[in-house]
Amino acid sequence: xxxxxxxxxxxxxxxxxxxxxxxxxxxxxxxxxxxxxxxxxxxxxxxxxxxxxxxxxxxxxxxxxxxxxxxxxxxxxxxxxxxxxxxxxxxxxxxxxxxxxxxxxxxxxxxxxxxxxxxxxxxxxxxxxxxxxxxxxxxxxxxxxxxxxxxxxxxxxxxxxxxxxxxxxxxxxxxxxxxxxxxxxxxxxxxxxxxxxxxxxxxxxxxxxxxxxxxxxxxxxxxxxxxxxxxxxxxxxxxxxxxxxxxxxxxxxxxxxxxxxxxxxxxxxxxxxxxxxxxxxxxxxxxxxxxxxxxxxxxxxxxxxxxxxxxxxxxxxxxxxxxxxxxxxxxxxxxxxxxxxxxxxxxxxxxxxxxxxxxxx
Ligand code: PMP
Numbered sequence: 001x002x003x004x005x006x007x008x009x010x011x012x013x014x015x016x017x018x019x020x021x022x023x024x025x026x027x028x029x030x031x032x033x034x035x036x037x038x039x040x041x042x043x044x045x046x047x048x049x050x051x052x053x054x055x056x057x058x059x060x061x062x063x064x065x066x067x068x069x070x071x072x073x074x075x076x077x078x079x080x081x082x083x084x085x086x087x088x089x090x091x092x093x094x095x096x097x098x099x100x101x102x103x104x105x106x107x108x109x110x111x112x113x114x115x116x117x118x119x120x121x122x123x124x125x126x127x128x129x130x131x132x133x134x135x136x137x138x139x140x141x142x143x144x145x146x147x148x149x150x151x152x153x154x155x156x157x158x159x160x161x162x163x164x165x166x167x168x169x170x171x172x173x174x175x176x177x178x179x180x181x182x183x184x185x186x187x188x189x190x191x192x193x194x195x196x197x198x199x200x201x202x203x204x205x206x207x208x209x210x211x212x213x214x215x216x217x218x219x220x221x222x223x224x225x226x227x228x229x230x231x232x233x234x235x236x237x238x239x240x241x242x243x244x245x246x247x248x249x250x251x252x253x254x255x256x257x258x259x260x261x262x263x264x265x266x267x268x269x270x271x272x273x274x275x276x277x278x279x280x281x282x283x284x285x286x287x288x289x290x291x292x293x294x295x296x297x298x299x300x301x302x303x304x305x306x307x308x309x310x311x312x313x314x315x316x317x318x319x320x321x322x323x324x325x326x327x328x329x330x331x332x333x334x335x336x337x338x339x340x341x342x343x344x345x346x347x348x349x350x351x352x353x354x355x356x357x358x359x360x361x
Contacts, residue, residue, distance in 0.1 A: 005345045007335045008323030009150055009297060010172065010193035015340045017255070018247045037240045041233055049243050050232065056249035060259050061181060063204050068228040070203040071242050076171040076190045079201060080106040083144065083167055083186065084115045086213040086224050092141035095164075097134045098122040100149040101329060102169060128152040130289040138163040141212075142185055148173035150193075151327040153299035153334065154292040159183065165209060173296050174202065175252055176339055177263035185209050193296075194339045196244035200237075252339065262339060266295045269343040273298050273335060276350040283357040287330065301332035308360055309333055319352055 006013035029036045032045065039046060054069040063069065072078070083106070084094060093116040096107050100123075110117045120143075121132040131154050136143030142165045148155040150172040158180060159168060165185020174189035181187065186205045192198035203224065210225040220226050226234050256262050274293060277284045277300055287299040302308045309332055313325050326332040337346060 002320075005321045005341075005348060006323050007321060007337070007341070007349070009327065009334060009336045010190075010338075011198050012193050012323070012336060012338050013340045014196065014244075014248065015251055015255075018244075018251050018340075021247055022244060036243045039239075041236055041239050046239055047231075049239075049246050050237070053242055053246035053249060054232075056246065056253060057202060057204065060175065060249065060252065061179065061187070061204065063181065063187075066207050067204050068207055068210070068224075069232075070205065070224060070227045071232045071237055071245075072201045072203055072227060073199060073238060075198075075201055076102065076169055076188065077105065079169065079188050079203070080109040081113065082222055082224070083142070083188075084110050084113050084117070085218050085222055087142045087165070087167070087186065087209060088115045089141050089212060090214075092139075093117060094142050094144065095120045095136050095140045096144045097132065097146075097160075098124060099131060099146055099154060100128040100152045101327075102149065102151075102171070103144070103146045106144060106146075106169065123154075126289075127287075128154065129287055130154060130292040131156050134160045136160065136162040136164050136166070140164040142167045145169070146171075147179070148176075148294055148296050150297050150336075151299065151330055151334075153286070153288045153294045153297045155294035155296065157291075165206065172336075173294075175249070175259065175262065176266055176296060178259040191241065191245050191248075193336070194248070196248045197241050200241035200245055202245070256339075263295070265343070266337065266339070269341065269346045270295045270298065270337055272343060272346045272350055273337065276353055280353070280357055281361075283361050284353065287332070296338060297334055297336045299326055299330055299332060299334045301326075302360075304360070306331065311360070312356055315356065316349075316352060321349055321352065 026035055057069045096119050098119050121134045123130050123132045143162050144167045146169040162183045166183040167186045171189040172193050175194045188203040191200045205224050210228055213223045252262055277286045282303055284300050316324050324333050326334040
């Protein structure tokens with residue numbers, strides 16, 4: 001079997017061992033005579049999978065007893081609206097740090113909902129090429145950040161510390177490194193980059209925040225509390241997605257050895273690509289400022305222009321490397337080096353890049 005090297009920004013590559021595991025038990029789950037996707041979520045068999053995945057999330061990040069883990073639907077995009085709907089108090093205000101497309105969208109939803117909010121930091125002026133300094137007010141209802149900016153390839157080295165609850169969109173660096181959760185009130189991410197297929201959003205929420213939503217105006221289905229009380233089964237959850245997430249987290253825990261090891265691996269492999277860009281004599285230019293470089297998404301351009309970039313993407317694809325086209329708002333090339341990408345995969349890309357630069361430089 002020949003599998004391509006998949007640098008897609010999401011949904012993205014999954015370790016072959018995880019796919020093989022799912023394949024092996026797909027038609028007959030653990031000898032029960034049915035597939036995990038064919039049974040009710042209200043069975044002991046599915047609940048075991050659900051609770052296993054929730055426990056793994058807690059263990060990996062160190063979320064304590066005062067956190068609830070929820071598996072929701074609607075993607076990161078629903079969280080842009082669900083966060084203000086649930087966390088705003090009647091008289092309070094929210095603060096946002098604007099670091100690109102995905103925070104822009106979150107701010108837009110706050111505008112539509114008419115909540116009292118302000119943007120306290122932004123890197124818009126320099127095309128979102130870095131993470132600005134972020135300092136949230138002590139008494140804000142929440143401070144909102146996106147920890148990794150999938151399009152621009154920038155990432156917070158560490159999460160900001162604040163007295164107000166910190167809300168983190170970690171969609172594109174979920175399960176990729178340990179984080180200091182001491183300020184975190186709500187931590188979320190769609191799992192389709194580092195945790196399995198599309199269709200599940202992991203939300204870790206501090207329990208004391210569950211009571212903030214206004215029961216008279218927030219629809220039941222959109223209250224975190226509803227899902228927290230129903231163990232994420234107020235409506236039928238994405239059973240297959242949660243099952244795949246559990247397998248992915250098992251891989252991170254048992255094959256890799258946890259988030260610190262995951263981060264070490266991610267740092268090593270990302271360094272290989274950044275070094276190649278820096279050593280290309282200006283043929284390749286990275287978008288992110290060096291101090292804000294992402295360990296997950298590396299967005300870069302070829303100095304000679306869009307035509308050569310298109311040729312690069314085409315030739316890479318012929319060489320078995322896909323998903324390298326940059327997001328439409330930035331153009332150029334983007335290599336997403338999520339958890340399942342190996343150092344060897346990156347070396348193969350770098351060999352191709354060096355050869356391409358030699359031929360087209
Ligand atoms: N946040 C970030 C950082 C993202 O990268 C994305 C999608 N790529 C989203 C939010 C939106 O996620 P979804 O498409 O699952 O709604």
